[in-house]
Amino acid sequence: MKVGLFIPCYIDQFYPQVGIATYQLLKKLGCDVDYPENQTCCGQPMANSGFSALTGGCDKNFVANFDAYDYIVAPSGSCVLHIKEHLKDDKNPTKAQKIRNTIYELTEFLVDILKVEHLTSNFPHKVGFHTSCHGQRGLHLSSMTERVLPQFSKPEQLLQKVKGLQLCYPERKDECCGFGGTFCVFEEAVSVKMGKDRIEEHQKNEVDYITAGDVSCLMHLEGILKRQGSKVKAIHLAEILNHE
Amino acid sequence: MSNLKTLDHAAAAEIFIKDEARTDWHDDTLWFVRQKRDKAVNGIAEWEQLREWASQIKNHTLSNLDNYLTAFEKQAEANGIKIHWAADALEHNQLMHKILKAHNISRIVKSKSMLTEECHLNDYLKKQGIEVVDTDLGERIVQLRDEAPSHIVLPAIHLKKQDVSETFHEHLHTEEGNNDPQYLTEAARQHLRDHFIQSELAITGVNFAIAETGGFVVCTNEGNADMGAHTAKIHVACMGIEKIIPKAEHLGVFLRLLARSATGQPITTYSSHFQKPRPGQEMHIIIVDNGRTKQLGRADFRNSLKCIRCAACFNTCPVYRRSGGHSYHTAVAGPIGSILNPNLDMKANADLPFASTLCGSCSNVCPVKIDIHEQLWKWRQVIVEEGYVKPEKKIAMKGMAWIFSNPKIYRWAGKSGRWFLRTMPFLGNNKLNVWYKQREMPEAPKQSFHDWYQQNKNK
Amino acid sequence: MSSREKILATCTANKPALVDLPQLSDEHLTHYDDKIAQFKFVLESIGGKVVALENIEQVKEEIATHKQSGELVVDTVFSIDDALKTQTSFDLERVDRAYLQATLGVAENGSVWLYEAQMGNRLLPFICQHLFIVLAKATLVDNMYQAYQKLNITETGFGVFIAGPSKTADIEQSLVIGAHGARSLTVYLV
Secondary structure, eight states: OEEEEOOOHHHHHHOHHHHHHHHHHHHHTTOEEEOOTTOOOOSHHHHTTTOGGGOHHHHHHHHHHHTTOSEEEESOHHHHHHHHHHOOOSSOHHHHHHHHHHEEEHHHIIIIISOOOOOOOBOOSEEEEOOOHIIIIITOSBOOTTSOSOOOBHHHHHHTTSBTOEEEOOSSTTOOOSOTTTHHHHTHHHHHHHHHHHHHHHHHTTOSEEEESOHHHHHHHHHHHHHHTOSOEEEEHHHHHTOO | OOOOOOSOHHHHHHHHHHSHHHHHHHHHHHHHHHHHHHHHHHTOTTHHHHHHHHHHHHHHHHTTHHHHHHHHHHHHHHTTEEEEEESSHHHHHHHHHHHHHHTTOOOEEEOOOHHHHHTTHHHHHHHTTOOEEEOSHHHHHHHHTTOOOSSSSSTTTTOOHHHHHHHHHHHHOOOTTOOOHHHHHHHHHHHHHHHHHHOSEEEEOOSEEETTTTEEEEEESSOHHHHHHTTSSEEEEEEEGGGEESOGGGHHHHHHHHHHHHTSOSSOSEEEEEOSOOTTOEEEEEEEOTTHHHHHTOTTTGGGGGOOOOOHHHHHOHHHHTTOGGGGOSSSOHHHHHHHHHHHOTTTTTTGGGSOOOOOHHHHHOTTOOOHHHHHHHHHHHHHHTTOSOHHHHHHHHHHHHHHHOHHHHHHHHHHHHHHHHHOHHHHSSTTOTGGGTSOOOOOOSSOHHHHHHHHTTO | OOHHHHHHHHHHHHOOSOOOOOOOOSTTSOOOSOHHHHHHHHHHHTTOEEEEOSOTHHHHHHHHHHHHTTOOEEEOSSOOOGGGGGOOHHHHTTOOEEEEEOSEEETTTTEEEEEHHHHSSTTHHHHSSEEEEEEOGGGEESSHHHHHHHOOTTSSSEEEEEOSSOEEOTTTTOOEEOSSSOSEEEEEEO
16 A cells, blocks of 8 residues: 655645654554655645636646555645645546545544554643544534534544543534634634634643644644743644654 | 625724624624524434435525426415516615505515615615614614614624613613613514504515415514514515525425524524415515526526525624624625625625635535535635736735746745744744734744655655 | 516526425424423423413413403404404504414424414414414424425415514523514413
């Protein structure tokens, strides 16, 4: 099984430790992992801003980098969802389609494909889980409070296997943090207010860390936490799962 | 009260949020409604089945809308109801004015009808010297304050009881400083009873119009639609073309969904089925297009016409709750408004599809399964394509697309970008950087993942 | 072209290909072991009152008592006065209590259905101060699907589902009973 590691651009540039944790975790779990070195961005920042017409170059580059793998795995629900829904390549439609079908967000890959039973990770802290919208409502990584369907959570299933970890949810279990791509700057006031409100609920739980499956949400929450001088830290789920 | 656009959503929202305590109160109040909705729908094991049926019934109806409209017209006329057709808001208002003039009417009561808000009927008639009394409590409150409703189900949700008390003290002479909702509601009951019992013409909306029977259903909790319609000698019901459903039995799906989605009630207090005018009464229906047939022709957006105006998407929307209905500068605010209004005026409403994080909660609560957040995404594409975005944004996006299309340039730009952040944080962290206004910048690492991988892949 | 023609023609031109209407059925819907208990539970949770009666005569006596005490009581359960039909809002506005017979009740949402004929006057159930409904236990159905199977809404010019007293929460989401319609609703189950 050949796994292509997709490390979204902002993780590559600002949060390499998340990429490293993902890579190491997959290796630890026995995967044959490769990082195609010419990858850049999935194109989501443009598409979600209304400029999907400009994503042709990203699409082409993505297909060229990830065509050769059985599975593509990324520590970001949002970028995976974008590829799943929007990747197209007029010259190689079957290749694009194959990628759309074989790309996985990290936790769904661990749960559904690797069917991970045990983890050696240890993280003796109180951790608040932030449910990132695109992973949840887009990729169905967990059940949603709006729907009348059976409850489940793939990220939680994994976090439960981490030694010492005490998992908490905020009162509003799956409300958006307000990052929203370019929304975070074009609707700055609402974006920050949403983030502050999420943080307040986590702080009520007296958590040490806030974790999530998407670095974008965490980057936004971390920015607010730091400005507040809070002791609460933001950490990606892959870093916890890889922590020994 | 017309909705003159002064600020775009982001700017209006920023002003709204400045009063943070009040924003919290607004957010909590609407979240409470969302929780009531959750409680109600979780009591219905077949909830998802009902949503699916509702969605399919509406999809079917839209695919045969012309025939259902004519079937409805024929049956309604056979029932003794007069049917009028209005191509747009102006024609709707003119038709209403004509009916009023023909009967020399001066005492008019109106129950909640978002269509008449959309058409700005009250403003139009006011200019003709005719006053309409809104009878839904929330609508009466905002009418007395010369404001627009901020929510399609809870029109005065932006106001606190102190605000209502002040308004009622001024207009209805209630005790100064008495903020008790019970007391204030009783005052409105007495005040509006006088209007009801003297009313000559009643305007109502339509929740569902049944093609098979030629009748229509109006849902209220207060009973105000019925108080007016059964008193006045003329009843005018206004409906958009999308209010049609094929058969009476379909009400057995929609009435189960509507109130639970809207307020968490099992059903509205009154679900009134109007079939024929009462003896001696005149009953009119104005069927309005106002952009709906155009939306029907937009394959990506037509299913927004399935909307039954429950406002569940408002209550769940984290952006709506923290920016208030008036920030949307349209009669129908919230997520559904943001996919309906660009169809009516793309330029004026180009900001609305961007007033969302695309979190998708709206689509999940929608009782008729409108893919609201996906349509928000699609509207963004249309708006950009039609050129309704700022040129700076376009230039920035083009630059980004170019960098991301070229791996070598991307890596170079990344390096310089991180170097930039690491060495001169004051340049990144300045007032022009909107991110930095209330958030710290991410720390620039020494090494990208790409660089780390190159060093470590063979270890 | 008239607006009518224009609207219909645009609909014809713009509508998508015909899709099927779903087949509704009662099979997938919740049925209650105890419809009476469910009906009572729901109606009481939305501000209504449910009283189980052994004998309908008790309602007759109640009506007589209230009439004697000088209240304006309208009763269409035991006899419908034809004059009721032509009464105006000015007459009906003074009604303290109205007693009406309902066709059926719905366990799922606590509502009752009334045909126009059962109201005597369309305005009555809304304008009266207090509303009393007589409902036969045997007419309770599980859900709205069953209700519409039993009803013929074209039978009279007007019909209504009523669930509880008139209410509003338009001021700060505070629930207030008695907005414009009846201030209370009592259902007598017989």
